[in-house]
Amino acid sequence: MIGISLNVNQHQYHIQVSPWVSLLDALRDHLKLTGTKKGCDHGQCGACTVLCDDRRILSCLTLAVMKNGANITTIEGISGENELHPLQQSFIDHDAFQCGYCTPGQICSAVSLLKEGKAKTREEVKELMSGNLCRCGANMGIIDAIMEVKERGLYE
Amino acid sequence: MNNFDYIRASDIDDALASLNTHDNGSFIAGGTNLIDLWKYNLLHPDLLIDINHLPGHHAIEEIEEGGVRLSAFLTNADTAYHPLIEERYPLLSKAILAGASAQIRNMATNGGNLLQRTRCYYFYDPDAPCNKRNPGSGCSALNGYNRIHAILGASENCIAVFPSDMCVALAALDAVVNVTGINGERNIRFEDFHRLPGDTPELDNNLKRGEIITSIDLPAKGFAKNYSYLKLRDRHSYAFALVSVATGMELDGDIIKEARIALGGVAHRPWRLKEAESFLQGKRADEHSFAAAADMMLEGAKGFKYNSFKIELAKKAIVRNGLMALDPHSQLPGAQPSA
């Protein structure tokens, strides 16, 4: 076991983990933050997307010990206490999900996408969101939801 | 999915020295392929040496003779979006952005990109015969489902392809790989870095055990005016290439002064043919010339039951990408064919 500290959603956690525990499993099993989802555990679906030091990464493909000292934001920390992040509201408004399982990953990915500022057009948004699969086929709603927030500048 | 020890290396020497403390130690940087392979029970490291935090190794800098040096530890995203790369080596930028997903590019490093393993289905199945994974066990792909496999440079022992996009551009750019090992530093020309399978398909490249890739040098010539990366696959993004092409050209009017063409998704390493590039010198940059070069590049290509289409596809891709390189703005997100 290795003692590590993770700043998750601006809360400092000190936990003991085996080196082989993925960041995803550490979040879900150790910190009980189950908002981050496991869909493939191999970097092929994007459901486990979190922000690490403000960048979107796949928490299934990294080890918790490798993120010792890092700042992690999960879906539980995207918004303030009692309000929704504009993207969360936009996802609801556009019915950008059905089963909801890929949703936290889609939203975390989109938060990062908007911060990165690399996607200018709808086609570019689609391309840069393509690491997040949605099996319910809510793709149009997801992109609509992101475009609305992007076009209205509702993000920092 | 075995258990392993973990340490964070403080510097290169520490990393190299740590390797010898275990039988099967391995460096880990981005980890996007290593963790994936470990979880499939295909890699069994007993020690992971984290080389993400080595001091002074995360830059892109200009080097003598007008070139640029990419740190091996820098992420693919930081490389692709770096102003120097976007401006002087847009071909590399485009190729990187055609690979994986935004999340993975935020994790994967340049060094790791060179070292990723094949995506052959059978390599990924620990119970299937595979000479690359288990030398001597046979090649399941040879007479199996080989849609994604090699048409050039394959052997009876292995028809796997190297999956990188970034490396296709690096090959076209004549990059040089700088490595450090216990026995000192050396430089490997990109064309000498990856291997063809031959009789030893278990070896993907010529990096020796105990060596770390520290940086990649790009020579001055970046083909920033006329370049294109085209990637053809079974969906429009987030899939490995069936065929990809990196093209860079220097033009004098509509005459080709110099051309570079590298193919991805067709062989055990990025595929270039100097003869075809020389042939293009002095020719008009048009469909006809590109088609002739494409024929040369695919001469001797051998298809299997499910992938013979790649020969024709690669030829057409070379032609289209040549035309796209004349008008780099015709490139679409995801390295799709021009509209």
Place this chain on the structure above:
Amino acid sequence: MSTQPTVGKPVSRLEGKLKVTGAAKYAAEYDVPGLLHGYVVNSTITKGKIVRVDTGRAKAVNGVIEVITHQNRPKLAWFDLQYTDMDAPPGVVFKPLYDAEIKYNGQPVALVVATDFETARYAATLVSFEYEEEPFETCLDNNLEKARDAKKGFATILRPPPPKPTGDFEGAFKNAPVKVESEYWHGVEHHNPIELFATTTVYEGDGKLTIYDKTQGTINNQVFVANVFGLHFKDVRILAPFVGGAFGSGLRPQYQLFLCVMAALLLKRNVRVVLDRKQMFSFSHRPQSVQRTRFSTDENGKLTGLNHSAVSETSQFEDYTEQVVAWSHKLYPAPNTLFEYKLVPLDVHTPIDMRAPGGVTAMHAIECTMDQLAYKLNLDPLEFRLRNYAETDPSTQKPFTSKALRECYQKGAEKFGWQKRNPTPGSTIRRNKLVGYGMATGMWDAYQFPARMEAMITKEGKLVLNNAVTDIGTGTLTVMSQIAADELGLPLEDVTFNYGDSKKPFSMFQGGSSVTASTGVAIVVAAKTLKKKLFKKAAGIKNSPIAGASEEDVIFKDGNIYLRNDPTAYVSFKDIISLNNGRAIETTNMGAPDVLNLRKYSKAAHSATFVEVEVDKDLKIITVTRAVTAVAAGKIINPKTARSQILGSMVWGISKALHEETIMDEKLGKYINTNLGEYHIPVHADIHELDVIFADEKDTLINELGVKGVGEIGLVAVPAAIANAVYHATGTRITKLPIHFDELL
């Protein structure tokens, strides 16, 4: 009186906030004390026997509690029948860890239970099996000569054998002036919901279990667990409040449930078992099928003969069947028909329903054949269909309860701009792209199953409903709440719909686009009874403001019962309950289809899909640039969630047409692309402009709500429409799905 009706309004999902904040909990996400983690070991051979098991190395790992194999498993039910479930096809159910026999590759052979997930996963790699291998057959194409009729059984009720021939098909086809004969093929597909199959079993003691499971049928799995493990029904509770997609894969209890419960009972501990993505390919799939069609018409384009035959794979132990070959004659009149359906048993797991089972398979063949005929007749494909429009069901001669397919054709074509189509294939070019238009018709059954609804008015004057049904992402919670709110005249926030719990009154599994009709009608019935009871109480109150009124004289609104003619005279629900000594007024009722009346009719949802594709002129890469699907499915309770169902189905159609397939290596006898990197489902970059139209289809016959269900109808026409568009773009007819773009080179 402010409450407005919600039915027909685009209400946002009521559970939306839980889903966008990560607060929605799925089966693997319940934190219970002392939880043990199970990891499944799967067979690496396709057929044969286990001759030796070595669990020693695994057991020696620190943290491993037990390794369960067929050798040391606890005693199980003896009779095959006890393993059956509501969706079990005829045959013998597969029983995990039952004996040494291996029936298919990837069959579960052991469960490793450890104190943490990682230890279980690691130890699972140390369990070793020695097998005696036997020859196997996993390739449908190589075994077509083994095709035979399907066995009949309980599940056959919903999947009748092919209809009897009518007229003289062979004679008619032989002499027909216009005819088309072709063969269609599609590969195996796996449902691949993004949530991994998972079960968390809470061992409550005294033989009681609380089980969080990924399922489409809480009661189906409750019955299964109780039967197999010899428990009382009431002691087994299955909870599935959130299900991360299922698409049919959750219609039957899957093996992680069985193994998880087995371990919990054996160890008397709380246990969780989560499958990995590779294991998601080790049970249940859409079967590979080979279809042959021969359709003929007269000179005027009237169909004279329909022959559709299909051969599908099934397992060696169960005869899974789909309704494939009957559709053409439900859609188009023809005097001469001939339908055949056969199965080839292979050494694979039993297929299971996957979104629009049979229908989407069939419609690919039928609607591509219709497209070919249209070209032969030199008719617009839409005009050809209109010439063969069936006002009554040609296969039964019965009228439809409603059929607004004509409106779907018209509105869909108009929105899409179908009239701009140049009929000549390969004639429309947009810079580097060949542009193709294609259309197809869709049809899906309108099922309704019995369901029981418990409804009560609480002392707060609010409505609480209880039913065992799940919401797998379809919008069930929202839709049911809307139906209930309107029935009682309450605002949505005063309605609580409790679901996803086997302890609640009966519901069938959530499949076949049946839930809105089944559970929704149960709400209507329960609400009616509840209103009667409320009215009776209210009218009986001393000095009741509505005393002397009859039920027809009052309206229910805003939690009050008003006199229709005098809105100042009312009794509130709260007052009624308070005068009932604070006891809730409640009722439990069964909603069921009016079978006697419905026997006189045919019932179906219809659709028409119009697609534009671009095919790169050199590289042949295919893009579905836009698509319109017009749907006639009765009343639409919630146009927002219903639209999402259709959009999702259209994405599935694109996926089926162009992307997804599970590849069987016939030499190894196993699927080889068992991951989401190589099993391609569309990414955002693949999905462009999709549009949905709902036809105005009033149906007063089908059920009290006039609904038909929208979970599947949006999918059925899409693959054929895409294949037809690819033909129109290129002049090349690809009859295999998914279409590999390179086949156009």
